[in-house]
Amino acid sequence: MDFPRHACAYAERLATTCEPFRRQLEPDARELDGDDGCSADPFGEQDDAAGTYGLKQRFPDRVLVMTSDSCFMNCRHCTRKGILRDAEVVRTDEELQNCVGYVKAHPQVRDVLLSGGDPLVLPDGEVLRFVEAFAALDQIEVVRLCTRAPCVNPERVTDGLARSLRSCGKVWVNTQFNCAGEVTPDATVACGRLVDAGLPVSCQTVLLAGVNDSVEAMLDLFRALQRARVRPYYVFQCDPVAGISHFRVPLEKAKMIAAECAERIGGLALPRFVADIPGAARKIPVEEL
Numbered sequence: 001m002d003f004p005r006h007a008c009a010y011a012e013r014l015a016t017t018c019e020p021f022r023r024q025l026e027p028d029a030r031e032l033d034g035d036d037g038c039s040a041d042p043f044g045e046q047d048d049a050a051g052t053y054g055l056k057q058r059f060p061d062r063v064l065v066m067t068s069d070s071c072f073m074n075c076r077h078c079t080r081k082g083i084l085r086d087a088e089v090v091r092t093d094e095e096l097q098n099c100v101g102y103v104k105a106h107p108q109v110r111d112v113l114l115s116g117g118d119p120l121v122l123p124d125g126e127v128l129r130f131v132e133a134f135a136a137l138d139q140i141e142v143v144r145l146c147t148r149a150p151c152v153n154p155e156r157v158t159d160g161l162a163r164s165l166r167s168c169g170k171v172w173v174n175t176q177f178n179c180a181g182e183v184t185p186d187a188t189v190a191c192g193r194l195v196d197a198g199l200p201v202s203c204q205t206v207l208l209a210g211v212n213d214s215v216e217a218m219l220d221l222f223r224a225l226q227r228a229r230v231r232p233y234y235v236f237q238c239d240p241v242a243g244i245s246h247f248r249v250p251l252e253k254a255k256m257i258a259a260e261c262a263e264r265i266g267g268l269a270l271p272r273f274v275a276d277i278p279g280a281a282r283k284i285p286v287e288e289l
């Protein structure tokens with residue numbers, strides 16, 4: 001698997017002070033374990049089922065648009081680590097307009113996820129080109145910007161970017177923090193810029209062995225996120241992707257962490273612990289598995 005070590009300067013610094021974060025950055029020989037029985041693409045994102053370059057649809061009401069094939073750091077647990085390099089990335093106006101055309105032809109779509117890779121590796125103007133193209137459609141109620149920048153490169157989240165995103169309307173920011181040590185003062189400022197501009201910000205955490213697989217680690221994270229005014233939204237089981245099985249937490253342990261957290265923290269700071277299962281019509285709460 002060709003997924004090189006890569007991190008921006010901020011992420012490199014954070015890795016020297018936050019051990020759980022460092023484990024998300026450093027390659028591990030176990031990533032090359034060919035016996036984990038998992039596919040590089042369990043969700044079929046390399047299939048061209050939608051027939052539109054750079055656009056993926058798994059659920060009726062939302063689509064994902066690939067805006068980039070790079071990130072501020074290569075997370076070792078990334079779901080797309082085996083396919084990002086060959087991802088269909090929307091770059092030209094024609095490709096973007098084809099995606100817009102697909103959405104118009106599917107009026108049940110109300111939610112567009114701008115993902116990748118990380119959309120915020122693009123300059124502001126490019127980010128806004130994507131946002132504005134979809135926000136202009138009456139049927140679209142939410143444009144989700146999926147970015148780890150507030151955590152791994154908080155300086156990228158400027159007041160100007162936050163204001164521009166807000167002025168487009170419809171933008172929600174989905175980010176990823178996996179441990180309390182990642183919610184640094186810099187990250188808190190970055191999240192505050194988004195929130196103060198009027199953007200809803202929520203966090204999708206990944207449950208990772210050796211990083212955050214304890215009740216205390218999770219509670220510390222949820223409290224830190226709430227102090228930063230970020231809504232803990234989901235905690236995902238590690239996806240069944242090749243090369244990340246050493247991060248996977250056994251289901252019974254995930255259920256235990258979810259149940260204990262629910263008893264010890266208020267609902268506003270309590271995310272749903274879920275699994276994304278290939279072929280399922282929705283995210284499945286771990287207690288149903």
Ligand code: SF4
Binds near residue numbers: 070075116148
């Ligand atoms: S920021 Fe997201 S897309 Fe990029 S490597 Fe990390 S998990 Fe993967």
